[in-house]
Amino acid sequence: MKITSIDALQLPSGNKGATTRGAWSPVLVRVNTDEGICGWGEAGLAYGKGWRAGRGMIQDFAEQIIGMNPMNTEEVWETIFRKTFWGMGGGTVVSAAMSAIDIALLDIKGKALGVPIYQLLGGKTNDNLRTYASQVQFNWGSDITKQELVEPEEYADVTLRAMEEGYDCVKVDPIIVPDSSGKSWNIRGPLQNHVIKTVYDRVAAMREAGGEDLDIIIEMHSNTDTMAAIQIAQVLEPLRIFYYEEPAHPLNVENFTEIKKKTSIPIASGERIYTRQGFRQFFEKRLLDVAQPDLCLCGGLSEAKKICDMAWLYDSNVQIHVCGSPISKAAALQIEAAIPNFLIHEHHQRALNPVNRSTCKYDYQPENGTYKVPDLPGLGQEPTEDCIAKADIVTVAAGMKYMK
Template identity: 50%
Template sequence: MKITSIDIIDVANDFSSATSKWRPTVVRVNTDEGISGFGEVGLAYGVGASGGIGVAKDLSALLIGMNPMDTEAIWEKMLRKTFWGQGGGGIFSAAMSGLDIAMWDIKGKALNVPLYVLLGGKSRDSIRAYASQLQFGWGGGTDKAMLVSPEQYADVARVAVSEGYDAIKVDVLAMDEHGNWNQRDLKGLLPDNILRLGYDRLKAMRDAIGPDVDIIVEMHSFTSAAPAIQFGRMIEELGVLYYEEPVMPLNPKMMKQVADHVNIPLASGERIYWRWGYRPFLEDGSLSVIQPDICT
């Protein structure tokens, strides 16, 4: 089997704005045996999303004529036979991932087995899910809006739990008191009024749903180590399941600093790439939960 062509599909077809909300990119790898595989370039939102299209296009030219069943050789070629690939990063990694997923899709179709069989077999019949990003609203009965008051946060928590979720995730710090998202600087020591607003929102949610529903506190890496420690210590008493991306993962020592000073398990991973990126966190034990995004 040989790769004959690769299509790169801009699903939204809208790159008119650097901040267009949803811009998924899909690749379709075609073969001489009539089997095509699909993969996603996992940069569907945010500044830089359009970069994945260009990298996927450049990488595709290297793969024509190769056997899509040789997934490891293809991955190594994309990494080691390109100058920028060996430098890593989210844009390059996402393009590689989309193409890699498509190759595995072909392999599963050619062998007529589910992909999980090729990756070692099924190890569970179900997986726990949580309601995510509740600061933007939740549920058909709740307006999708930027939530401000602790009472609003309590209301959406109740809605999510009423739908059957036994865990929720929320960023209670990045929304200011006027409903502006990610507009204030959360780097450096924060004044009590900012920290207290986040605490009051989270406390309202905990009071609303009781102790038996888990709460994940999302930070989006907006905070540096000092405020992450400030806020983490403040919310320890509220029974947080884990503290997600309290600092950006570019400097593993900062994550370790937070882990050493906050008594909540830490999580990160959607902006950590390849095994080399995860290595320092696994070695120093700072992360209790890793969150790899297979599309990046």
């Protein structure tokens, strides 16, 4: 079997805010073969700024691997890493392109062998995957009007709505949305008292509404610095926080060292940490109680399995970071089925959006806060024909590098 061509697609998103940081522009890859089997993958740049660069990098890397055997996933990964020059440089865009291609190759391999990807990763260890409602500060549901919650009562209400759907765990960023006072809202320390009080009041309202059986994950999106992260952690400790995600940016590991010393709350990160090299120092310094590799950013399913195995060695649990199209979700479910240190699955508010859900053939959704793992060959997911027809596609093929 040989790779004959590679398509880089930008999906129609239905997002009118395409010029904003919160724009939604999923980028997929389709790897085509001479045996008629194709595989799908995703670059983890659907949000923020970077999707154009990711799609361009997929095209550049495609040139290097046309003609290779897609079943030889390690060889293809090493070829991209070592023979493209920038593959060894790493970073968000490079790793996103590598990830998309690798996921597509595992999809091909699973389809060719007639087995789901989890069988290629060691077989099923988990089936009923505990799931949490993610980013409830942006409300919860498939049809919402208000998208940023402000008052503590709103945080209590959204918690109850998620619990009514069967979730016993929610994730919230309690500091990203300013309060209604009109005062300055600086979220890097030292923090003003009204900021600290607002954060505490919001989470306390969630704890009271959810009771002691609810787990609450606190997300900082790396927007806080070390001092602010410590201040927030210390004030929230009495509210029994499940874990504390991205309390500071991961570019300086010593910032995490300082935060880890100052709080008993478990620390999590990984969305902006790439490949084994990126995670290594965090594990060696025992800074991550919960590792959160994003399959569409960390180097793909092949690389994520290695990262999860490293996490196991350091008694770190794993919550795959998921914020993309249904392709990224399907990939996450496959690896979560296989790894023994799986903790919980992330079900993002974006995953409830009808436009996002309609891009792919299967609408996998949790039931009573739990996911079942798909058993179809490969990823068990692919875009609809209508979605592909509407996508902006660039193809790289032998002798014809780019064609619309």
